[in-house]
Amino acid sequence: MPGGVVDKRDAILRAAGKVFAERGYHATGISDIARELGAGHGTFYRYFKNKEDIARSVVSRALGRITDALSDEDPGSSETLSQYREQVRRIGQKLFELVVAEPELGRILFYDAIAIDRAEPDLAGQAMEAAAAYTAAFIRNGQDRGFLRRDLDAHVVGLAVNGMIMTGAVRLLHVQDPAGMRQPWIHTVETLMFDGLGSS
Numbered sequence: 001m002p003g004g005v006v007d008k009r010d011a012i013l014r015a016a017g018k019v020f021a022e023r024g025y026h027a028t029g030i031s032d033i034a035r036e037l038g039a040g041h042g043t044f045y046r047y048f049k050n051k052e053d054i055a056r057s058v059v060s061r062a063l064g065r066i067t068d069a070l071s072d073e074d075p076g077s078s079e080t081l082s083q084y085r086e087q088v089r090r091i092g093q094k095l096f097e098l099v100v101a102e103p104e105l106g107r108i109l110f111y112d113a114i115a116i117d118r119a120e121p122d123l124a125g126q127a128m129e130a131a132a133a134y135t136a137a138f139i140r141n142g143q144d145r146g147f148l149r150r151d152l153d154a155h156v157v158g159l160a161v162n163g164m165i166m167t168g169a170v171r172l173l174h175v176q177d178p179a180g181m182r183q184p185w186i187h188t189v190e191t192l193m194f195d196g197l198g199s200s
Helices: 003-023 030-037 041-045 051-069 081-101 103-116 122-144 154-172 178-194
Strands: none
Touching: 003 030, 003 041, 003 051, 003 103, 030 041, 030 051, 051 081, 051 103, 051 122, 081 103, 081 122, 081 154, 081 178, 103 154, 122 154, 154 178
């Protein structure tokens, strides 16, 4: 795509993401996005088929932002326990910083992704599976190096760890001081991963 087309398309997606986050997918109309963008309806139909098409692209863009944030974190790179634990903290910091900096991404992914396309409800599920595969690779590295228990299914552990991270990210959207909550949440996830809940 030529640069101007890419820029206009991205501007539409940014405007749509802001409005979806504020109003919700079902309550948002093309006119609301047009008002936010300061453009006429015809602009949208040069780049997207309908509101659903825009919304699905907004979700894809949000997922891309998360992928970009973690692009330099190789799941198999940590060779020592201290490196591994530091990587856990670093990934947590990057994800929480992204949600704090761009809360509309969190609202779109956690609240609107499932509602966006009833004809293909696997959109959110596919995103969850992709995230679980990434985390499972990270868990397997920990198991292979003896940092984590080997008797647990890495994929299931990945889903559980992602669930803890997502719950924390959702909570950040509803608190007055998200920065104050970030460190305790990351520390708790790290502690549960390596130490469990036992009081031995």
